[in-house]
Amino acid sequence: MALVRHVVPVLFSGLLCAVQLGAQDQTGAVTGKVIDATTQQALPSVEVAIAGSPNRMLTRTDGSFLLSGLAAGIHRLRATRIGYSPQLQDITITPGGTVTANITLVPAAAILEAVVVTGYGTQRREAITGSVSTIDGNAANVGVVNNVNNMVQGRAAGVTIIQNNGEPGAGAQVRIRGGTSISASNEPLYVIDGVPINNAPTEPGGFGVGGEPPLPRSPLNLINPSDVASITILKDAAATAIYGSRAANGVVLIETKKGSNAVGGGAGVEYDGYVAMASASKHLDVLNGDQYRLFATGQVGVWRSDSTSACTARPTVCQNFFKDSVAGKLGGLSPSHLAALGQLVKTGPNPGDTARIVYNTNWENELERTAVTHNHNLSFAGGGEDTRYRASLNFMNQEGVAISNAFQRVQGRLNATHNAFDNRLRLGLNVTTSHTKNDYITFESTAGFEGGVFQNVAIFNPTQPVRVTDPTSGQQTYYELLGQTSVRNPVALANQITDIGQTTRTLGNATAELDLVRGLTAQVNVGVDRSDGFRNIYLPKASPVGASFGGLARQSSLDNTTVTLQTLLTLRRQLGDIHSLDVVGGYEFSKFNTGNLTTQGQGYVTDALLFNSPGAAQTITDFSGRELSRQVAFFGRANYGLRDRYFLTGVLRYDGSSRFAVGHKWALFPAVSGSWRISEEPFMRDHGFSELRLRAGYGLQGNPGVPPYSSLLTLNPDPGARYPFGGVPVSGVIPTRDANPTLKWEQTAQFNVALDYGFLNNRVSGSVEYYVKNTSDLLLQVSNAQPAFASERLTNVGKVRNKGLEISVDALALSRPNFTWRAGLVFAAERNRVVDLGPYSSIATGTVSGQGQSNVNAQRILPGQPIGTFFGPRFLRVNAQGQQVFACVAASAGCVNGESLSPTANDYTIIGNANPDFTLGLHSQVNWGKFDISFLIRASVGQDVFNNTALVFGTKSDALQDKNFLVSALTDPTGIHEPAIYSSRWVEGASFVRLQNLTVEYRLDVPLLSGSARSARLYVSADNLFVLTGYSGLDPEVSNLASGLNPSAGLQARSIDYLSYPRPRTITGGLRLTF
C-alpha cells in the first residue's frame, strides 16, 4: 500500500507537473455515530457524506465515522443507508477542530439506495427524472435463486419474468413493459458493472430428434446471485436513451458487490449454503395401466354391439371395420387393440400355453424424481482505506425433477479497487469466470417430433413395462414398442441419449477513473466477454431413435467474444445551494465475434465411443460459420437541478451499427425528461407528504435485434440445393438472402409520466406511472414481391403501441424494537395493440403442435388487436355422435343453422387474448426478534392460454393407435374417432395466484460460534408452494415462445402450453455465516 501511495506519485511527478498532495489549508473534521431509531443499535455501512462533495465514507461496524480535511464553515452532512430514510444535518467546522455529530436513522418502507446506477455512472435518487426500479441484492436473494432473473420476479412493476420451464438452468423470458417487437428480440439489454453484455446463446444448439431448436440459456447464468449488490431496471426512454439503439426493451443494470460493502468495510468471510429438495408440483394425470385396460376393453365391447347391423346395411364398406348404423361413424375399438395391452408370455411348453401380463406403469413416476440441489458460496473481502477486494466462489449442483437432467455451475469472482492520489484516481477490476454444465434430456422444446420424454410419458401405453428381459441374452433391456410411429420409451430416451452442454464464460472489466479538476472526472472502462460453449450428443444404436441413424454423434462448439471500450467524462457541479449540474459524455465501441463448428457422424460400429469419436462414422458432415459485427456510439447526458426541486435531463446518443444497410447504419436517439419535487416546495410543507415528486419524460430508443449481414445479398452452398448431374451430386450455391438497402433500426418512442410519493416520514412510499410506447419501423420478415431469392426478407414496416399503468406501494406497517413488518405491492397493467402491419392484413403465428396439426396456427397478429390474439373456430358443443360442432358463417361450405362440423377459414374469429389484464406482486418481510419471515406472492389476471396439451391428449382418439391420454378424456363426450381440431375449446382462462416464495430465517446465538462468527443465520424456504388457478393444464404461466429458431426473436406467439418441463415445488434449508 505504501508503495502505491508514495512511489506512484514520484513516478508520475515528472508527468503531472503541478501535483499537489496533502492539504495545506485550515481544515477540520467531523466524527460521530449512526444508530437505528427503532432498535437504538449502531448501524454499520451507512454512507456519511458532505452534500455536494465527493468526501464520504461508510460507517464502521460500531456505527462510527470520521470525515476529515473539511474546510471551515457550514456543511450539510448527509447519512444514507438502504432501508432508511436519508437524514440531513448541518455542521459547523472550525479550523483544526473536530465536531461530533450523532445521527439517528428512521427505517423506511422501501429498501432504496440513495445513489442509483443509471448507466454510465450514478445519480442521486432525487435527481432521477426517468423511470427506474431498483432491487436490493440481499433482500431478493431468498429461496433457490439460481439466476439473477429470479431476484427480479414480482419485485419490479412492469417487469415480467417467466421461466421458460422447470428445467434446471433454463432461460427466462424477460419483458420490461411488454414486448414491443413482433419479430426482433424483446429481451432487455443487460449491463454488468457498466459493461453491456452480448445476450447471445453461449451453447450450441441441440440436435433435437426431429430438428427442433433448443431454448437458449440466460446470459445471467454466468453470475452468482449472491454476488449481486443491486439490480437497477431502466424502463422509460428518459432512463434508457443513454443506451440508445440497444435500449428499446429496457435495460437491466447489475452491480456486483465490491470489497467495501461486503461486511461493513473490514475484512470478513461469508459462507452461505443450502440444500434444496424439488419435486414436480403437478402431474399430467394420464390413465394408469388399470384405467387404460378398462377403457380399451370397454371400447371393444362397444365395437361389437354396433357391428352386426352396420355390416348388413353397408357390406361394401365393411371389409375390415364396422360402422355405427345410426350416424355412419365408427364406434369403439376393434378387438385387435386388446393385443396392445401388456405382454403375452409363455407359461408352458405347448403353443397355447400363454398368459397376458398387463402392467400398471406410471410413466410419470418412472421419469420424475425428487431432485436435490446444493449450493455453496464462500466470499471474503477486505482491504484498507485505499485498496479493497472481494473474492467469491460458488458451486451449485441442481438436479432436474426429470431423471438424467442436471445443471452445474462453478464460478469465481474477483473484485478489486484501489484509490490513489487522495482518492482522485480510482482503479477497479472485476473478473468473473464461470463454468456451467448442462446434462440435457430431450424434452418437447428441444426434441422435436419423437424425442420428447414428456410426450412419451403422455402417450406410452401404461399397460407396458419399463424393462423386459431379453429372451436371447437374458438381460434386462428397455421395453420399446415395435411398429409404432413416434412412440418411445421415455425412461430409455432419458437414460440412453447423451446430451451434455458446457460453457466457460469469462467476463472481465477494468476501469480507471480520474478526477481532473473539481467535479470533472474522466473514466476509461475496458471489458472483455468471452464464452466457449460445447455441446456433445450421442444417440446410441441401442435406442430406436439412434438406431435409425446407426448411431449419431455430434460435437459442436460456439464461441462468442465481445470487446467493449468506453471513455467517459463526467462533470458534477453543485453551485451553491441553488444549481446542480451533472453531465456525462462518452464514447463506446463494441466488437462482436461469434463462430461455430459442428461435426456430426452417422453410422457407428459400436456405441462404446459415445460422442468422442465422430470420425469413426460412415458418414460425416461438418458445418461452421463466423459472424462479426461492430457497434459505435457517442453519447451525452446532462442533468440540471434547481434548488434540489426542479430537475431537467437531456440525453443524446448517436449510434452506429454495422448490421444495417449502408446509409442507415447511424441513428440519433434523444430523450428529455424533468421532475418536480413538489414536497420540497414551501407551500407543501406540513401537508403530510414526506416525498411528492412529478416526473415526465419522452425519448427514442432503438432495437438492433437483427443478425449481422441482414441487409446484404448473400449466397450459400446449401445441401438442399445440390443436384445430381449424371448421378453425382454437384454442390449448389444459391442466393439465400435478398439485399435490403434500406434496412435500419426498429424505433420506439416512449412517453412516461409518474408521481412518486411518500408520507408518514416515508413509512409509506411508492410511485404511480403511466407510459405510452409507440414502436415503428418494426423489423418484420415481409414477403418479397416475387421473383426473389427468398420468400421473405427483413424489412422495416408496421407499428405497435404499448400503454401501461404501474403502481407500487411500499409500507413499513409496523416498527417496534423487536418487530418490524415491511410490505410492498407492485401492480402493472399493460395494453398492447398492433397498429399497422405494413403490407400484411394479418400474420399467422403460434404453431399448433401435435399429430394432424401441420400448418395450423393458434394465433394471428392482426392490426387493431394485441400481439397474442388467439384466432380460430369457435367451439359450440359436442353433438350426440361425439363430433365437435363449431360456429360458422352462412357463406361457408357445410354451414347449417350457424353450425358446422368442419369449419373453414371464413369461420375463424378471435377466440382469446394471451395478455393479462393486470399483474400483481406482493412481497413482505417481518423481522420478529431473531426471526425474519418473508414471502412473495405473484398474481396474473385475465390472460388466456391455449392448452395444446389438452388438444392433443385430452380426447380419446389416441387410443386408436394404442396411445395413452389424459384422464379427463374418459368423461369427455368427444367420439374416439374425432380428429383433434384447434378451436376456442382449448383456449382457457389462466388467471393465477402463486406463492412464489416463503422464507423463515432464524438468527442463531450459538455460544460456540459467537466468539468467531459475527452472525449465523439458519433458514428454511419454500418455492412455488401453491398456485391458485382455474387453468386445467400443468401450469398457467407459460413462456411466450416465438415460432422461430430463437425464442427471443422470431414471430411472437404468446401463452401456448405444450408439455413443458414441469415447474418444481422446492423446499430449501440453508445457513449463512459471517466471520
Place this chain on the structure above:
Amino acid sequence: MTTSLVTKPIGAVGFRLLLLVTALLPLGCTNLDESPPSAITPANFYRNEGEVLSSLAGIYAQLRGTLDDYYNVSEISTDEMIVPTRGSDWYDGGQWLELHHQTWTPVSPVGNGFGNGIWVTAFTGIARANALLEVLPNLTFTSRDTVAAEVRTLRAFYYYFLMDTFGGVPIATTTQIQARPRATRDSVFRFIQAELTAARAVLPATWPAASNGRLTQGAVDAILASMYLNAAVFDKDVGVSPTTYNSCTTVTIGAQNACQAAIAAANSILNSSAGYQLADSFAQSFRANSASKENILVIKFAPVADIGLNFVMRSLHYNQYTPTPWNGFAILAETYNAFDAADHRRDAILQGAQYNVETGQPAKDRAGNPLVFTINIADETQATEGEGPRLYKWPADPKHVAQNNGNDYAWFRLGEILLIKAEAMNELTPGDPAALALLNQLRARPKQTVAPALAGPIARDLILQERRFELTGEAKRRQDLIRHGKYTQAWGYKPASAAFRMLLPIPQTQLDANPLLKQNPGY
C-alpha cells in the same frame, strides 16, 4: 461555496494528455462496413465454370420443389387422389380435405399454403435463373452459351407451372425486387414459347453421361408439345370452358394451329437423334437407376440426404417401409375401378393384403392385424389406417438413405408424348385411326403387353381415360380435366364446383407483398 479535497488541478500537461487520449480513442473506430467471413457475396463469386455450374445446380435443384405443392394440387384436387383424415393423423387444419373438396380461398390453408408454395417455389427458381443470366454475359468459358440456354429453359419451365396454376403472372427477367403487374396468361404463354424456341437452337440433343439429366432439345420439345395441346386453356384469361373440351385447333401458333404445332413438337422428339424409345415394360421408367430411354425431362434424384424422392413416404402404411412412412395419400376408388382388371398399369396401385415393400413380409396394421388396403374409403373425414388403395409407382430404391430414394421423376416421358400426339391428331381428324394406333402402341410395350389393345373408335374421352391409366399420379390429371372441361364436376367426396376453381387464387401473402397483383375472378 464549499471547498473540498479535489479542488486542486492535477496538472496542465497531464490534463491535456488525458484529453488527447480521450479524444483520440474514438478515431479509427467508426468503420461499420460489413464483409461476411463465412458467406459468399456476388462480389467474390461467379468467377469460373465450376462456380457457374454450382449456381446452375441450384436452379435445377428447385425443380424438386415442384413435386410438393404443385404435385399435391395437381393430384389431390382431382378424381385420382385424396388424403383422408385418419383418426388424429392428417387433419392438418383441414387442408387436405379442403384441397380435395376444392373449397379453398386466397387465405385458406390451400390457397395461401399450397398455392403460395407453388408461387414461391417457381418464382425462386426464376430469381435464381435471372441472377445467373445477369452475370453470364461478363464471363468467358466454353459452355457459356449452352448454360445460358439451359437457364432460360429452366426459367421458362418455372413460368409454365405458374401459368398452369394461376393464369397470367408477372414476367420478370431482372433480379430487382419490385412490384410488377400480372401479364396476361397469353403473354406468359408466348413468352415461354419464345424463350424455349430460342434456347432450343443452342441446346444439345443429348449430353455426355457425366451430365446426364441436364436439359436437351427433347425437353424443350416436350414442354412445347404440352403447351400447344393445352393452348386453348393457356391462351386466355377468361373464356376457358368448364364443361366442354378446349381444343388446340382454336389457337394459332405461327402459320399453323396449336394442334399441328403439338404434333410437330411430338414428331421432333420421335425423330430425335437422342433415340427416345418406349421402355420395355411399364414399370421400368420409374425405378431407381432405370436408364430408361423413355424419359425426356426428368428431375434427378439420388439416394443421398436432402436430394432423394420421398413418394414412398406419402402413400405407404407405417409398417411397409423403413423409416416409417406417413400413411397418407390414397387413390380414389373412381380411378382404381376405372382400370381394366387386365391392365398391368393398375399393378402400381396397392390394394388388398399388404406386405413390407422391402422385406416382403406380410404387413400388420398398428393394432397388429394383417394390413389390408380397401378400395373404398367410407368416410374421408374418419378413415381407418387401411382404407384406400395406394400408389406405388416409384418403387423403393434398394440403396435408399432414410427416406431419400434415387428414382428419377419424369415430368415428360415418351409415353405421354404419344398421348399428346394422339390427342392432337384426334382434334385435327376426329376418330383418326392413326391416333388409336399410338394408344395401342403404349399398351403393347416392347417386352410387355401392358393391357389389351383398344378396339376404338378413338374419341376424346377414350384418350382422357388412357391418360389416366398411363399417367396415374404423374401430376397431369388437373391439367387434363381442365382441358377436357371436367375439372369442376362432382366425384368421390366432392360436389360440383364453380368454373373459377380452374385457376387457383393468387395467395393472400403475395397480394400483400405486391399491391399490383389483381386477384383471379371468383375469389
